[in-house]
Amino acid sequence: MSERVRFGLGSGLLLLSVAGLAYDPGQSDFFELLLFYLPAFLGYLWLCYRSEGLPLDWYLGLAVAARLIILPAMPQLSDDIYRFIWDGRLLLNGINPFEHLPAYYQALPNPPAGLTEDLFRQLNSPEYFTIYPPVAQAVFGISCWLAPESIYFSTLLMKVFLLLSDIGTIVFLPRLLEVMGLSPKRSLWYLLNPLILIETIGNLHFEGVMIGFLVLSFWWLHQQKWWASAVAMALSVAAKLLPLLFLMFLIPVLGWKRSLQYFALLGGVLLLLFAPLLGEAFLNGFGSSLDLYFRRFEFNASVYYILRWMGFKLTGYNQIAIIGPALALGTFTGVTLMAIRAGFRSLKGEALRLPGLMQYCLAAILLYLAFTPTVHPWYVALPLMLCTFTPYRFPVLWSGLILLTYANYAGLEYQEHLWLVALEYVVVAGYALWEWRQQKKRIKAMPISAL
Numbered sequence: 217m218s219e220r221v222r223f224g225l226g227s228g229l230l231l232l233s234v235a236g237l238a239y240d241p242g243q244s245d246f247f248e249l250l251l252f253y254l255p256a257f258l259g260y261l262w263l264c265y266r267s268e269g270l271p272l273d274w275y276l277g278l279a280v281a282a283r284l285i286i287l288p289a290m291p292q293l294s295d296d297i298y299r300f301i302w303d304g305r306l307l308l309n310g311i312n313p314f315e316h317l318p319a320y321y322q323a324l325p326n327p328p329a330g331l332t333e334d335l336f337r338q339l340n341s342p343e344y345f346t347i348y349p350p351v352a353q354a355v356f357g358i359s360c361w362l363a364p365e366s367i368y369f370s371t372l373l374m375k376v377f378l379l380l381s382d383i384g385t386i387v388f389l390p391r392l393l394e395v396m397g398l399s400p401k402r403s404l405w406y407l408l409n410p411l412i413l414i415e416t417i418g419n420l421h422f423e424g425v426m427i428g429f430l431v432l433s434f435w436w437l438h439q440q441k442w443w444a445s446a447v448a449m450a451l452s453v454a455a456k457l458l459p460l461l462f463l464m465f466l467i468p469v470l471g472w473k474r475s476l477q478y479f480a481l482l483g484g485v486l487l488l489l490f491a492p493l494l495g496e497a498f499l500n501g502f503g504s505s506l507d508l509y510f511r512r513f514e515f516n517a518s519v520y521y522i523l524r525w526m527g528f529k530l531t532g533y534n535q536i537a538i539i540g541p542a543l544a545l546g547t548f549t550g551v552t553l554m555a556i557r558a559g560f561r562s563l564k565g566e567a568l569r570l571p572g573l574m575q576y577c578l579a580a581i582l583l584y585l586a587f588t589p590t591v592h593p594w595y596v597a598l599p600l601m602l603c604t605f606t607p608y609r610f611p612v613l614w615s616g617l618i619l620l621t622y623a624n625y626a627g628l629e630y631q632e633h634l635w636l637v638a639l640e641y642v643v644v645a646g647y648a649l650w651e652w653r654q655q656k657k658r659i660k661a662m663p664i665s666a667l
Contacts, residue, residue: 219269227278229259234410238286238418243293246626256410257616263408267401279386279407283417287375294419297371298338303346304360305330314501318342345501350489351455352422378417381428388435395438396570402604411615415594423597426456438570446478450485461580464555465573513590516621518641520589543587551580574605593618607655610648
């Protein structure tokens with residue numbers, strides 16, 4: 217069988233299955249989800265493992281085609297879009313989305329334009345303040361401004377923005393890998409992953425935007441364009457806050473003097489981006505949402521669930537109000553210790569270069585995901601992208617297993633299946649440990665001159 221035939225078969229399997237995922241099953245249709253996701257994942261693995269015989273451009277074209285096919289579909293596995301529309305319409309009315317809970321506007325005799333009762337009923341968390349930072353809010357506002365009366369067309373415009381972000385990743389991720397001396401085809405582990413396709417372009421999660429700006433920031437960092445890198449990093453943080461975890465690792469890369477300049481520009485750009493939302497309403501609303509995230513929300517956790525079980529045994533009730541913030545502090549402490557270690561190594565003359573930076577970033581996000589009480593499927597996007605710069609592929613396995621969390625929605629009422637959570641983390645952790653041991657053996661077997 218020729219390489220072109222293999223590519224055609226793998227591409228067809230991936231495209232047809234991803235299209236089925238995007239247009240048909242809903243959040244509660246778990247077995248139908250598996251029916252489409254399993255062949256999509258097999259097609260993805262086939263393409264990634266058999267990618268050596270054809271030019272990279274074929275696969276990058278496939279990555280674009282897969283995104284274009286699912287672009288017109290409404291999100292099937294998430295109802296977050298209705299909060300996006302709600303926030304966007306608030307902005308159109310000149311109202312800060314962090315100012316009041318949605319119920320406040322529904323109680324008014326004349327609610328702001330577009331905030332209909334039907335839209336309110338579709339909100340998944342109307343009792344919570346919004347938590348979306350300014351880049352996301354800007355996309356909501358512009359999309360609703362261009363299509364003020366149509367939820368579908370507002371959604372489509374948001375998807376176009378995510379598509380543009382993904383195209384940036386498609387362009388720069390292979391280039392970044394190549395200039396770091398790695399195969400640019402490693403990018404396919406992220407670019408063709410069906411979970412990434414469905415959860416970003418399909419379900420409109422802004423991890424794709426965050427990663428697009430993050431890759432661009434790393435690219436400019438490699439090109440020694442510090443100012444451009446700082447601006448791109450600020451945009452990444454303003455899309456999703458997670459890249460804040462990586463900032464301390466930049467100090468051993470840039471050195472103290474340039475780090476101060478870099479962080480000053482980063483902070484200035486962030487201040488400009490957040491300025492339209494800043495004020496008492498933002499601080500109260502955003503702070504309230506973050507507090508609830510660590511003190512109340514629970515989904516598909518690992519370390520937290522073990523500590524929660526221990527808390528029940530000791531006290532008889534859920535200790536999330538204590539455990540959640542304690543684990544957040546543990547994440548901060550762990551990342552700080554990693555950064556100190558990287559800093560000490562740089563003082564010894566072992567400057568932290570981009571490959572090392574990526575490994576530290578991967579370790580930081582994995583620590584965060586291990587400790588957080590909530591791990592949704594799209595949270596795997598960041599470790600999946602970062603793993604392409606390392607020898608580790610356990611995030612690929614995780615991107616396959618984490619779809620099992622949709623089994624929670626399969627019944628008449630939401631119910632989390634802890635045995636599936638245990639299966640997910642035991643298999644992923646076991647494979648990660650095996651990969652780590654194999655890597656240690658490879659390093660040990662290397663001649664001293666190669667180290």
